[in-house]
Amino acid sequence: MSENPVVSDKKPGPSKDSSFFSDLYDNLNQNPYFNAGAGLAGIGIAMSFLRRTAQISNTYFRRRFMINLQINNEDAAYPWLLDFINNRSATQTRNLSANTVVHQAESGKTELSISFLPGHGTHFFVHDYRWIKVERQREKQVIQRDGIRTPFETVTLTTLGSDVKFFKRMLEQSAKEAIDNAETGLVIYQAVGPQWIRFGVPRKKRDIESVILDGRICEELVEDFQEFISSATWYADRGVPYRRGYLFYGPPGTGKSSFISALASHFGYSVCLLSLSERTLDDDRLNHLLNTAPPNSVVILEDIDAAFVSREDPMSNHPAYQGLSRVTFSGLLNALDGVACAEERLTFMTTNYVERLDPALIRPGRVDRKQYFGNATDGMLSKMFSRFYRQPSDSVLADEFVKRVSEHKTELSPAMIQGHFLMYKQDPRAALDNIKNMFKTV
Numbered sequence: 001m002s003e004n005p006v007v008s009d010k011k012p013g014p015s016k017d018s019s020f021f022s023d024l025y026d027n028l029n030q031n032p033y034f035n036a037g038a039g040l041a042g043i044g045i046a047m048s049f050l051r052r053t054a055q056i057s058n059t060y061f062r063r064r065f066m067i068n069l070q071i072n073n074e075d076a077a078y079p080w081l082l083d084f085i086n087n088r089s090a091t092q093t094r095n096l097s098a099n100t101v102v103h104q105a106e107s108g109k110t111e112l113s114i115s116f117l118p119g120h121g122t123h124f125f126v127h128d129y130r131w132i133k134v135e136r137q138r139e140k141q142v143i144q145r146d147g148i149r150t151p152f153e154t155v156t157l158t159t160l161g162s163d164v165k166f167f168k169r170m171l172e173q174s175a176k177e178a179i180d181n182a183e184t185g186l187v188i189y190q191a192v193g194p195q196w197i198r199f200g201v202p203r204k205k206r207d208i209e210s211v212i213l214d215g216r217i218c219e220e221l222v223e224d225f226q227e228f229i230s231s232a233t234w235y236a237d238r239g240v241p242y243r244r245g246y247l248f249y250g251p252p253g254t255g256k257s258s259f260i261s262a263l264a265s266h267f268g269y270s271v272c273l274l275s276l277s278e279r280t281l282d283d284d285r286l287n288h289l290l291n292t293a294p295p296n297s298v299v300i301l302e303d304i305d306a307a308f309v310s311r312e313d314p315m316s317n318h319p320a321y322q323g324l325s326r327v328t329f330s331g332l333l334n335a336l337d338g339v340a341c342a343e344e345r346l347t348f349m350t351t352n353y354v355e356r357l358d359p360a361l362i363r364p365g366r367v368d369r370k371q372y373f374g375n376a377t378d379g380m381l382s383k384m385f386s387r388f389y390r391q392p393s394d395s396v397l398a399d400e401f402v403k404r405v406s407e408h409k410t411e412l413s414p415a416m417i418q419g420h421f422l423m424y425k426q427d428p429r430a431a432l433d434n435i436k437n438m439f440k441t442v
């Protein structure tokens, strides 16, 4: 006999416990106060969930689609960056902070310069087609800077994007702008004993374009210099001594010295002045000085003819040239040849009398480039006039000036022309009308 399973249609009845919970649930469900509380709690939980989700998505979004840069005022780039931001946003923002700098010259003259920087708080500016948010914050902490206690500050920049190099490029650009704007001036060295010592305060840099030369001479010399200073590896690879010698020759007052200084400052080089006629200079000291010139500097040997003249030239026996210097001719040649060091060496020699120089002194290797600086040509006269009186280059007055000077058929040096203009600084017409005065001094 098969045993059929007993099927019961009786549902398993709730136990004692479950009936307790079900009653409780029913009671609570019918209780309006509880229902309202549960609703509120539900809303609270949902809100907190949403807030958390928003925070996570915000953090994710910021990490994935935004880049940040934080910099504080202990960093050297901090003022450059503020200036950079300032140049782009300070005109649009109304929240500015003033930065006043007091300059006191050695003479005691005091000058104030006030610049405005983005103030503390939030600013926006556009750089490279992107909006950048700037948050400048001041902390309670204080730092010591140049002996002055300054509040600790941070600047945070934020922008959309994922290219982290964006801020790197921006910082590099701000550094470049800061360096370009810095009035560094031309540093001059003079030889004291066996050393090069800085001479006075840096001089104001002279714009290379202010030295007016004929044709393309200026451009060619700039290209030549540039080519040399960027060829260190080329010289090293071929074992060629990394040095270049220039000889600038021509009548007095044609801009030889001015051009060397302008060229040096154009490339951020300093200038080392050395006179071969100096009585305390001997072969050893000369050799030492030429080989220990400060980095990024050019050495200028002015009026080289006054120290040495061609052995074949009758002038060499002229009393004016005797006993001037203790440097011997062969000592100078050896010093110019120098040791074949990896350091670059740039030497400029100037003379008014190239024909008096010994060929050994100006052979390639000692002088690699000779350049003639001549008296003013018509083109130079016109450029000088236009530049001095700030006239357009096709000015009628400049043309007239050239015409009238040419009528005299006498060469004038740019120094003489500059001297004439200085007498009529504010009055180009008077400079024209008094042209004959210039020729009285020739």
Ligand SMILES: Nc1ncnc2c1ncn2[C@@H]1O[C@H](COP(=O)(O)OP(=O)(O)OP(=O)(O)O)[C@@H](O)[C@H]1O
Pocket: 210, 211, 212, 213, 250, 251, 252, 253, 254, 255, 256, 257, 258, 259, 350, 351, 352, 373, 414, 415, 416, 418
């Ligand atoms: N080509 C020029 N363009 C503008 N200014 C010039 C030029 N040549 C000379 N000068 C002016 O004349 C003055 C003397 O110039 P600089 O000393 O450079 O001439 P130099 O050729 O070196 O003279 P020297 O051969 O006598 O040493 C400077 O004040 C300079 O400004």
